[in-house]
Amino acid sequence: MDKPTVIKVEHVSMKFNLSSEKFDSFKEYVIKSIKKQVSFDEFWALKDVSFEIFKGDSLGLIGLNGSGKSTMLKTIAGVLKPTKGSVEVQGTVAPLIELGAGFDMDLTARENVFLNGALLGYPREEMENYYEDIVEFSELKDFMNVPVKNFSSGMVSRLAFAIATIGTPDILIVDEVLSVGDFLFQQKCEERIRNMMKNGTTILFVSHSIDQVRSLCNKIVWLEHGQVRMFGDAAEICDQYSQL
Amino acid sequence: MSQYLQNFKKFQPLLNELVARDIKIKYRRSVLGVLWTLLNPLCMMIVLSVVFSNLFKFDVENFPLYILSGQVIFNFFSDSTTSSMSAIINNSSLIKKIYVPKYLFVLSRVFSSFINLLASFTALLLVMVATRAELHWTVLLVPVPLLLLVAFSLGIGLILSAITVKFRDIMHLYSVFTTALMYLTPVIYPLSILPDWLLPVVKYNPITNILLMFRDVMINDSVFSLSSLLIAVLEAVIALFIGLRVFYKHQDEFILNI
Numbered sequence: 001m002d003k004p005t006v007i008k009v010e011h012v013s014m015k016f017n018l019s020s021e022k023f024d025s026f027k028e029y030v031i032k033s034i035k036k037q038v039s040f041d042e043f044w045a046l047k048d049v050s051f052e053i054f055k056g057d058s059l060g061l062i063g064l065n066g067s068g069k070s071t072m073l074k075t076i077a078g079v080l081k082p083t084k085g086s087v088e089v090q091g092t093v094a095p096l097i098e099l100g101a102g103f104d105m106d107l108t109a110r111e112n113v114f115l116n117g118a119l120l121g122y123p124r125e126e127m128e129n130y131y132e133d134i135v136e137f138s139e140l141k142d143f144m145n146v147p148v149k150n151f152s153s154g155m156v157s158r159l160a161f162a163i164a165t166i167g168t169p170d171i172l173i174v175d176e177v178l179s180v181g182d183f184l185f186q187q188k189c190e191e192r193i194r195n196m197m198k199n200g201t202t203i204l205f206v207s208h209s210i211d212q213v214r215s216l217c218n219k220i221v222w223l224e225h226g227q228v229r230m231f232g233d234a235a236e237i238c239d240q241y242s243q244l
Numbered sequence: 245m246s247q248y249l250q251n252f253k254k255f256q257p258l259l260n261e262l263v264a265r266d267i268k269i270k271y272r273r274s275v276l277g278v279l280w281t282l283l284n285p286l287c288m289m290i291v292l293s294v295v296f297s298n299l300f301k302f303d304v305e306n307f308p309l310y311i312l313s314g315q316v317i318f319n320f321f322s323d324s325t326t327s328s329m330s331a332i333i334n335n336s337s338l339i340k341k342i343y344v345p346k347y348l349f350v351l352s353r354v355f356s357s358f359i360n361l362l363a364s365f366t367a368l369l370l371v372m373v374a375t376r377a378e379l380h381w382t383v384l385l386v387p388v389p390l391l392l393l394v395a396f397s398l399g400i401g402l403i404l405s406a407i408t409v410k411f412r413d414i415m416h417l418y419s420v421f422t423t424a425l426m427y428l429t430p431v432i433y434p435l436s437i438l439p440d441w442l443l444p445v446v447k448y449n450p451i452t453n454i455l456l457m458f459r460d461v462m463i464n465d466s467v468f469s470l471s472s473l474l475i476a477v478l479e480a481v482i483a484l485f486i487g488l489r490v491f492y493k494h495q496d497e498f499i500l501n502i
Binding site: 016074078081102107111114115117118119120121122 | 254257260262265268272338340341343344413499500
């Protein structure tokens with residue numbers, strides 16, 4: 001392989017403390033620690049996960065609910081720090097994790113475009129250039145001065161997708177977003193993702209729709225109970241996964 | 245270090261947007277909008293000076309100006325620290341999903357409070373003009389106490405924001421604390437009325453020191469002493485240092501607690 005490594009995940013484990021009794025207040029904390037009742041149940045969301053992705057790959061993360069997909073994405077996005085192991089990421093990451101995460105519901109769509117752009121690291125002047133494109137792609141021309149709280153979930157996701165896919169980030173994280181919106185918009189999104197792939201963007205794709213994964217990805221990590229069950233070429237793993 | 249600076253540079257537009265958002269949301273749907281930041285301290289000043297100049301007879305020249313200058317400083321401290329306290333919690337949806345340097349949320353709250361401070365500072369200048377108070381050249385030194393105050397408040401804000409993530413009780417406790425602190429700062433009364441046992445407490449309060457520096461250059465036509473400058477610098481540096489230490493030590497755990 002002469003393509004450069006973009007994401008390198010090495011022996012990543014992630015531990016969560018499920019406080020058996022959650023305490024939010026100082027008083028409770030003191031009382032419980034005096035009584036030695038502060039107990040934590042450990043839960044390993046990821047156990048010794050390793051894989052490597054090269055430039056231009058598109059990786060699908062599949063697995064049942066609770067298998068650690070979202071945790072994996074969060075460690076790659078830099079939101080969570082793994083308990084053990086390391087994640088190395090080369091280049092810029094554009095997260096598209098869950099819809100409208102970066103939206104302030106009280107602001108108008110227009111203001112949110114700039115806020116979100118800034119979250120992704122784009123200065124205002126650069127966003128001005130992308131603005132028309134975002135409006136056009138999201139088909140929300142008449143609603144740009146409406147506060148986002150009045151939007152339907154489909155409108156929010158269209159806007160979020162349009163913002164996250166501006167420019168050419170090195171890595172695009174797509175977490176279950178394509179399942180919203182009507183089928184025409186879904187096709188539009190897929191097309192846009194394909195275009196980005198052509199320009200060398202590495203895609204990380206999480207979906208429960210095995211058909212979407214099959215059509216978009218060339219590699220797959222199959223997680224089960226926090227461990228890698230399979231890692232390799234897409235077609236083969238998809239076949240096995242759909243036999244579950 | 246250069247890595248930190250680079251990261252800050254990348255997210256600097258975000259800081260602008262966050263500050264703009266804070267201001268926009270605060271005044272959305274109010275008719276007078278940003279004008280309120282100017283009117284609010286003025287109205288408070290009128291109420292307080294009417295109450296206090298009738299109830300107590302303090303030996304203070306130009307009492308409205310005295311109160312307003314105290315309020316400008318103290319309100320900034322209490323606003324900025326109170327709003328920083330919830331900075332991490334209120335932005336939990338973002339922190340959970342996107343990587344952003346987390347101190348930015350605290351910094352943005354302090355900055356938006358600073359914009360409010362500039363507005364109330366304008367109100368102070370207006371009152372000075374209206375009461376025919378003289379403006380002295382020492383006013384040029386006013387950035388010194390203000391910057392020290394910002395640094396000090398940022399340090400305290402960082403500490404509070406990190407602790408609040410774990411113990412929400414602090415939020416309720418802190419409003420009581422700021423009220424107590426206000427009476428331990430010569431905002432409405434002159435230092436001369438204090439009994440002997442209370443004087444040291446008020447004097448060692450860091451806000452008092454900065455407030456006295458501020459009044460020196462604004463109203464009293466004098467330059468603050470070198471020793472009070474050094475003390476203020478020292479306090480600001482210590483607050484910032486502890487704030488950054490506490491914040492950096494806990495910031496990876498925020499996500500597990502919000």
